[in-house]
Amino acid sequence: MFEHFDNPRQLLEYRIGSAISMEQDSLSMLGELEQAAQSEDIKEMFRHHADETRHQMKNLDQVCQELEISAAEEPSQTTKGLSREGTSLIRKSDESLLDSVVLSAALETEHTEIAAYQSLICLADALGLKQIEELLTENLGQEQHTSEELYSKLKTVSAAV
Ligand SMILES: [Fe+2]
Ligand SMILES: [Fe+2]
Structure with missing residues (x-):
């Protein structure tokens, strides 16, 4: 999109592109975690958040419309790395550990998403883009x-292992 950023608007536009691919990575990861989860309530938690993730992607589309930019995706190296790590841990872990593994993987992704949105919100606020x-x-x-x-569930599951 840009070779060099020299203002916050460019940075916001670029980072919205990263957030779009972050959400796509999260959505496919949630499907994988749901499959690997052993407990039905954990599977349901992932299905619910997958629905929320689809809604978040619509919100990001809306943001692109407001910014009058096309939804150019910038690869999110962080979520791609987290996804690879999650897949690897699932493969290496005994069934009895899988609920703990999938909850941890999801929690790490959520923390990344939280930091990404907090950064985007600060940029939007600085630019006076209220909507x-x-x-x-x-x-x-x-x-x-x-x-x-996830954290609450992870504590329960970890205590029971
Ligand atoms: Fe998300
Ligand atoms: Fe999320």
């Missing part, structure tokens, strides 16, 4: 809520 800030804040709230649910 965009609201859309990003809705996504952030879903990631934060999911992160809390």
Whole structure:
């Protein structure tokens, strides 16, 4: 999109592109984690967040429309790395550890998403883009809520192993 950034608007546009691929990576990862999860309630947690993720992608489309940019995707190296790490741990782990493994993998992804949205919100706020800030804040709230649910579940599952 840009070779060199010299203003916050360019940075925001580029990082929205990264957020789009971050959400795509998250969505495919949620499907993989759901398959590997052993407990039905954990599978349901991942299905619910996959629905939220689809909604987040629509919000990002809306952000692109507001910015009058095409939804150019910039690869998110972080979520691609987390996805590879999650897949590898699933393969290496005994069934009895899989719920703990998938919850940890999801939690790490949520923390990445939270940081990405917090950074985007700061840029949108600095540029006075209120509507965009609201859309990003809705996504952030879903990631934060999911992160809390995952952490709580991970503590329960870990205590039981
Ligand atoms: Fe997300
Ligand atoms: Fe998420």
